Amino acid sequence: MEEKLALFKNRKRFGIEKNIDIIFKNTALVLSSFVAIILLGIVLVVFFQSFESFSRYGLKFLVTSEWNPVKDEYGAFTAIYGTLITSFLSLLITIPLGVGTAIFITEDFVPKVFREIIGSFVELLAAIPSVVLGLWAIFVMEPFFRDFFVSLHNFFGWIPWFSTEPTGRNSLLAILILVVMLLPIVTSIARDSLNQVPKKLRNASYGIGASRWKTIFSVILPAALSGIMAGVLLALGRAMGETMAVTMIIGNSNAFSWSLLSPGYTISSMLANQFGEADGSQVSSLFYAAFVLMILSLVVNIFAQWLVKKFSLKY
């Protein structure tokens, strides 16, 4: 037998080494549960802080629009309606824009290089902070659309949405800036879904002589639909919670109006606007509104996750 270099002094595992192994695993376990703890904490804190207002108004809070710190009367209807209408309308505009852009990026209308540049541009847009977009909305977007809004009111004033004289800040501007913020999300998720459609489907469609756009509408989009829907839901959740750009441009007015050309409110902009100086039961009412927002975005988020899982897309 050859002589072995038997210089392995401490081959058996030290007690310390074994303990480190156990400590390491348990530390990682504890750290991973922080997520659950924080989430639970947020839900509990918001709920408890809102309790006073909840016990006072109950569900009436959701349908009254009187919000008066002086009289100490609160109802969040305007804000809730504002959150929902701005989110849905902005999504309505974003979906065709985003899907159209995604289609352009995934089909070969132009060489790959241009498509990658466009894709990168859209993703970089996602990196712009919300507050900077709000700044831009105030000083660049609003003057830009001023005349257009006036014409909207003049020609289409009979539609409730355009029934008031446009003011410097209004819901329509908030909707437009939301479109700018949601576009990157919808575009990149739509692009991923379109890319995941198997090539053989495309080949099958071209193979029977379908044109490019017929293929897109009849074969590719339906196949990518579930992914796009999940992306739309994620964007919806994001839109509902969006605070800074919205609060800077929406006008922060609790007076309810059907017109998009007059100032409006959303729950998040109400929080941003009033929380700093709120007092007494106003705070509790604000927390109640925050709780409503949390439930809304939670429901949308969970539904989106379920959709992603159901169609096993990887995001």
Next chain:
Amino acid sequence: MNSLFYQKSSSRNIGDKVFTTLSLICVAIAILPLIFLVTYILIKGGAQISPELFTLEPNPPGDDLDAGGINPALIGTLIITSIASIIAIPVGVGGGIYLAEYSKGGAFSRFIRFGVNVLAGVPSIIAGVFIYALIVSTKILFGSMYSGFAGGMALSILMLPTVIKTTDEGLKLVPNELRYASLGVGASMYTTILKITLPSAFRSIATGIVLGIARAAGETAPLIFTALFSYYYITGFGDLFYEMGSLAVLIYNFALEPYDAQNKLAWAASFVLVLSILSVNIFSRILAAFTEKTKRV
């Protein structure tokens, strides 16, 4: 007329051309705002770049034509973002390690992964309001109310899901053979993770974390009720427990001021913020593309 030739006037081909044009318009609408925005910021903000901008405090709003500088806000952003990172990175990486390396896909890990996605969807203002109720109004932090520290905590809640997901996914990409090789020579789990698996995934995890930090630096909503704002220089460690300015909140406050000088400062701060964030993003893209080609040296 050869029926194989392309017929310009057929309805199918006209329809195709129309839709192609429409999608081109969509692309234009999608990227034009970015171009206009960045150009505008570069011009308006860039015009004010001067040493004074980075060294002076902002002056209180008034009819002053000279608005001062953004020094406390810039330092504040750096400090608050650092605090958030110091909290979020260990917790996030540790959690990601547990999910990717130790958990067996059972109920607990599915619940945590679900929770991570839910936390990622929580509106940022709620994170701010949560920390306000927990830390600021209870004065639990050595008696201080609004503080840079509280701002960092609120920001870390937003960063956490990103760090966990990045770590989890980065570790999952490491091939199992490498783990088997290490365990096969008798290494323990923690040695394998720390010395083999984590270093292997380092680049993708680091990129994800850096991008997460860049995004956190631009967040405003969590800070307006926790760190609030300050016009004064940051002079010592104690300042962490008082109001602290940040570029994001400066932009918010000064954009809403009716005075031209303050608005100008908001543009300057946007310039600094956007330029930093965009360069981090572009740099990590280039780095990722570059290392793809030179993988497995």
Next chain:
Amino acid sequence: MIKNTKKAQKNNILSLEEVSISYGKFEAVKNIFCNFKKGDITSLIGPSGCGKSTVLRSLNRMNDLIPNCTLKGTVLFDGTNIYDKRVDPVEVRRRIGMVFQQPNPFPKSIYENIAFGARINGFSGEMDDLVEVSLKKAALWDECKDKLSDSGYSLSGGQQQRLCIARTIAIEPEIILMDEPCSALDPISTLKIEETMHELKKNYTIIIVTHNMQQALRVSDMTAFFNAIEYENGDGGKVGYLAEFNSTKKIFSSPKEKTTQEYISGKFG
């Protein structure tokens, strides 16, 4: 069934007694009885899917890493059942090493690939010497001695596998398990590794899974032939079992079982 007499036990370094391994509800192998003598090279042969790799991996508790994998029975190493609840799998792997089917060097330098495992096992001597000796034993020293700081990935497939062998012998295990170590390599690298195995036999007990019957003939002292039969409930699944275990000479020249004869003459597998 092979009985464990006292005398036989002295020479047996590893014994399997009534071992059955399952993945969840699916039973992969059942009722394995097998003894490995110290200093032998034993090859595990048989058609695909009959559980050879599963059995091999169970010998150093690598199966622990596969979720839902359970083992019934006893695996005796050095008098201890390595599946006893008190046994630390990490300790087991320090004494029973493994070379895998696909070469998997660490993303480190050639030197570090070997030093890493040695350090973990508490090596306290001259690392340079250990690296040189290990590489020499794996017949890789001449090809690498001038580029020890190059990455392990800069070697060819056959060289990488020999590096993995060098890394395994550097920690001086008592047994080396090899899971089809040459299946991903070209014939010349395969021959080099088989030469290495002959050298290693002097100091280590080797158990190797191989699909290559000529290799088993060339290299091993004992051969275990595994086969698979269909489940009794007829749902199409197969479970593996040990069909025959004898000296290589006997298995290949005068096998006792008909299925062994058929496999060796290439009738299936």
